[in-house]
Amino acid sequence: MILLVLSASILILVVTVYQYDEQTKDYNIQRFERKEAIAQKTIELELTNKTTYAVNTENLPKIFQNRIYEISSINKLNITIYNLEGRLLKTSIGSAFEKLDNTPLTDYIVSELAQNSNHRILKNKEIDGTSYQTSYSYIHDPKFKRIGILELQFTQDNSEIEHELREFIYRLSLVYVLMFLLAIAFAYFLSSYITRSIKTISDKMQHTRLNERNEKIILNKASSEIEVLVAAYNNMIDQLEESAAKLAKSEREQAWREMAKQVAHEIKNPLTPMRLTVQSFERKFNEEDPNIKEKLAEYSETLIQQIDVMSSIASAFSDFAKMPTQKKEKIEVISVVKLALDIFNEKSVKYQTKHKELYAFLDKTQLIRIVTNLIKNALQATENEENPLIEVDVLSEKDAIKIIVSDNGKGISKDVKDLIFEPKFTTKSSGMGLGLPMIKNIIEAYDGTISFTSEVGIGTVFTVILPKK
Structure with missing residues (x-):
């Protein structure tokens, strides 16, 4: 216009x-x-x-x-x-x-x-x-x-x-300048009226999420074309909610199936040696054998070990399935991290920090669990290294605590980087792949983040950021 x-x-x-x-x-x-x-x-x-x-x-x-x-x-x-x-x-x-x-x-x-x-x-x-x-x-x-x-x-x-022409052009220019300004104002208000409804639809679409409840669009005054668009959007929201509900149900069922398979698989592993131990004991049992007590103790120890394995499996699945409670208390982070490292006697674990004290509102037990899990992973990654080195550093950044755990282990290949925090995934010959997903749940429950960088043959660095409050 x-x-x-x-x-x-x-x-x-x-x-x-x-x-x-x-x-x-x-x-x-x-x-x-x-x-x-x-x-x-x-x-x-x-x-x-x-x-x-x-x-x-x-x-x-x-x-x-x-x-x-x-x-x-x-x-x-x-x-x-x-x-x-x-x-x-x-x-x-x-x-x-x-x-x-x-x-x-x-x-x-x-x-x-x-x-x-x-x-x-x-x-x-x-x-x-x-x-x-x-x-x-x-x-x-x-x-x-x-x-x-x-x-x-x-x-x-x-x-x-x-002279007459110049005067005429001057007057005509004044008229058209006025018309031009009126046209700008009219175009602005007209376009604002036309695009107001479209802006509403655009905002709603930007906030549309699959895993959240989405609001429908209600417009009091709109052209027939906009009404058709709004009706199509509202219909899409209904279908989206239906699909989200079906997807959530399907994901829950699939998760239970996968969990059941994993639990069954992990339980079968210790059951096999337990069965073999019992069969061997039944076959070789002799009351008159002078070493019967030693053999009985050996069989009992084997069974107890396998029972402990089953107990640890049950505890691991229980810990993973249970979301950590957001218990917050003022703790001194430097000493808590040091306490978590004290259980490791390996000389390769080095603790360094330039801070004497750092305070944050966190759960002491959960923080220890985070640190110990990262150290265990680092130790397993450096098992075959001639000079293994694991460094733990604690930093303060404005309103957050940063915990860095680095190692010079075998590293993580690009093919599996996206799967590191997935349940059941593991690059180790033993273990259930629940450690990193579990601590990721703990960290995110405190509105924190965990990330890592890794190069094959050089090592891996995990970075945990937790808010102080």
Whole structure:
């Protein structure tokens, strides 16, 4: 709309200037033709009725000795008389104190005038910014015999017309500036009205989530097209909620199935050696054997070990399934981390921190669990290293505590980086793959984050960030 108004304004301005120019040209031509006709008629009457000289070429300067100035002044024309060969005879231009231009007419004008069927030539020229219209025609005696050439020159003065044009353009510009400003305001409010509904729909779409309850769009006033769009969006929300419910149910069922498979698999592992131990004991049991007590103790120890394995399996699944309670108490983080490291006797574990004390509102037990789990993983990653090194650092960053655990172990390949925090996934020959997912749940329960960087053959760095409050 703004572009159309602006284009129309420019177009009308161009057409107006062009129209004024054309009208000025037509007006000047018509005015010159009127003056020319009057001047020619006056000269004709002078030659027919008023002169006492013989009407011929030689007497033309005498006939118009003074009269030429009067005719020129009355009609506001420059009048010049030439003989038939184009030589100057008399002119109204100049005075006694001015030097006259005695330049004859060019042969081209003389010949062109003779060949023209109307015996008249009209020329337009501009000298030093001033426009001139000049006509050439023959002077006839009373018997219509050619006795000379008449040059009439009219100086165009368009200053008044140009002044009027400038004033008109100025007024027109004011009108169109006002129209342009009104068009901008109208376009703004109109576009705001049109896009308000679309903005509402856009905002709702941006906040649409699969795992959350999404609100439907309710518009009081909207065009039919927007209403169709809103109806389609609301229908999509209904379908999305239906799909989300089905997906959640399917995921829960799948999770239970996977968990049941994993539990069954992990329980079967210790059951096999327990079965073999019982069968061996039954087959080799002899009451009279003098070493019966030692053998019984050996069998019992084997069974107890496998029972402990089953108990640890049950505890691991229980810990993973149970979301940690967000118990918050003020603890001194440096000492708690040191306490968690005290259970490890390996010389490869190095603890470094530049802080003497750091306080945060966390659960002491959960923090120890986080640190010990990361250290265990680091120890397992550096088992085959000649000079294993595990570094633990605790830093303070504004409102957060940063715990960094780095090792020079085998590293994690790019293929499995996205699976590290997935339940059941493990790169070790033993274990259930629940340690990192469990501590990830603990950390996220405190609105914290855990991330890692790793290069194969160089090592891995785990970074835990926990808020102080």
